[in-house]
Amino acid sequence: MELPFAESYKIKMVEAIRKSTREEREKWLKEAYYNLFNLRSEYVYIDLLTDSGTGAMSDKQWSAMMLGDESYAGASSYLIMKDTIKKLFGFNDFLPTHQGRAAENVLFSVLVKEGDIVPGNTHFDTTKGHIEFRKATAVDCTIEDSFHPTKYHPFKGNFDLEKLENVLKSNPIEKIPVIIVTITCNSSGGQPVSMQNLKDVYSLAQKYGTKVFFDSARFAENAYFIKMREDGYQNKTIKEIVKEMYQYADGMTMSSKKDAIVNMGGFIGFRDRKLYEEASVYNIMFEGFVTYGGMSGRDMNALSQGLMESTEFEYLDTRIRQIAYLGERLKKFGIPLLEPFGGHGIFIDAKRFLPNIPKEEFIAQTLAVEIYLESGVRAVEIGTLLADRDPVTRENRYPAMELVRLAIPRRVYTNSHMDYVAAAIENVFERRDKITKGLKILQEAPIMRHFTVELDRA
Numbered sequence: 001m002e003l004p005f006a007e008s009y010k011i012k013m014v015e016a017i018r019k020s021t022r023e024e025r026e027k028w029l030k031e032a033y034y035n036l037f038n039l040r041s042e043y044v045y046i047d048l049l050t051d052s053g054t055g056a057m058s059d060k061q062w063s064a065m066m067l068g069d070e071s072y073a074g075a076s077s078y079l080i081m082k083d084t085i086k087k088l089f090g091f092n093d094f095l096p097t098h099q100g101r102a103a104e105n106v107l108f109s110v111l112v113k114e115g116d117i118v119p120g121n122t123h124f125d126t127t128k129g130h131i132e133f134r135k136a137t138a139v140d141c142t143i144e145d146s147f148h149p150t151k152y153h154p155f156k157g158n159f160d161l162e163k164l165e166n167v168l169k170s171n172p173i174e175k176i177p178v179i180i181v182t183i184t185c186n187s188s189g190g191q192p193v194s195m196q197n198l199k200d201v202y203s204l205a206q207k208y209g210t211k212v213f214f215d216s217a218r219f220a221e222n223a224y225f226i227k228m229r230e231d232g233y234q235n236k237t238i239k240e241i242v243k244e245m246y247q248y249a250d251g252m253t254m255s256s257k258k259d260a261i262v263n264m265g266g267f268i269g270f271r272d273r274k275l276y277e278e279a280s281v282y283n284i285m286f287e288g289f290v291t292y293g294g295m296s297g298r299d300m301n302a303l304s305q306g307l308m309e310s311t312e313f314e315y316l317d318t319r320i321r322q323i324a325y326l327g328e329r330l331k332k333f334g335i336p337l338l339e340p341f342g343g344h345g346i347f348i349d350a351k352r353f354l355p356n357i358p359k360e361e362f363i364a365q366t367l368a369v370e371i372y373l374e375s376g377v378r379a380v381e382i383g384t385l386l387a388d389r390d391p392v393t394r395e396n397r398y399p400a401m402e403l404v405r406l407a408i409p410r411r412v413y414t415n416s417h418m419d420y421v422a423a424a425i426e427n428v429f430e431r432r433d434k435i436t437k438g439l440k441i442l443q444e445a446p447i448m449r450h451f452t453v454e455l456d457r458a
Helices: 022-031 059-066 076-089 100-111 125-133 161-170 195-208 219-229 238-248 273-286 297-310 313-332 363-375 415-430
Strands: 093-097 117-120 137-140 178-182 211-215 251-255 266-270 345-349 380-382 403-407 439-443 454-457
Touching: 022 363, 059 297, 076 093, 076 238, 076 266, 076 297, 093 100, 093 273, 100 125, 100 211, 100 251, 100 266, 100 273, 117 161, 125 137, 161 195, 178 195, 195 211, 195 238, 211 238, 219 238, 219 313, 266 273, 297 313, 313 345, 313 415, 363 380, 363 403, 363 415, 363 439
Parallel strands: 117 137, 117 178, 178 211, 211 251
Antiparallel strands: 093 266, 251 266, 345 403, 380 403, 439 454
């Protein structure tokens, strides 16, 4: 008999969570203005809002924290992190930051100016926000297959090379300071980018004379998909694949709250020493001295250990199989999903789930609210609210897909929790024809509104 799959870890500590009543959830939703970011954590039974900073650290990570060097300058924890980044990614220079959007802020303060154009493969919300805040333009060059939820493509995060080259050759290259490659591509469903596509993007960048930086929050998951789906990589280790991936980048930003499995932290890696020196000025201004940059020594130690653990196949196989487990359960119930499943969560196709809600009433947010109301499960909208308004016309931008993301924290929930989530969503699906009204905006911020927007029933 073939042995069944089992997790590559055992549980050492638990945290109590509490179920609530539907009446309580109705009240809490109104108090939160139907924005799930505004809910108190104790009001949530299973929290799939994000996989960012919500993972469970290992015993080795906790042990490493006890050895953290809290010296202001030149701490041993910084040197350990520097050595880890060099081994994994090949970059000699790096700047620690307190999280990924801080890394973007420091890097873009050097690179991005008003009127610039920054191509990418469906930029993450904070990335686009930092670009547009500087009165520059983010141009999406993702392949068309990415925008078709049911169409199979093993690497839906890939760049359309023709789109990218058109941007590069039709604009002054001095106006294109960098190409941002997001691995995996979060906003298009946690979809990976192939090694061949990384090579080709880097080749175009060199041809036209610009830089390539990887948004690396989920780089290890991307490497896993390369190993599993791309010819020639099946017998390579994850660390070998990662080392090759970063040969095709001039640098990286990292939200370490994802694939470094820590609660806080980030960094920027550089191949160009001059760019590192320029960015150091902003790091000192915004984050802290160059050898801590907004991080404590204990956090740098945990981060370094987490990077090594997340690039082990057994860990990644356990994680991504759990994502697939939830996806298969939902498919069995007929729930419309984005396929193939990504690396950090399951994305529900809200347009097909709630066909009676007009796009002006925020389809995906409406569905996320209904899922919470049904079960206490908190998800997040990847749709019109997140797409924000056009910075020039101030009209809503309606994306090709309205998605609800069920982001799975690392090493936190069991498959029994996934069963609960699947059953809850099936219950909403069974009553979907009765959901005919969406939501309306009462108040919103001028940029990245989805975090703090206030809504009401339409």
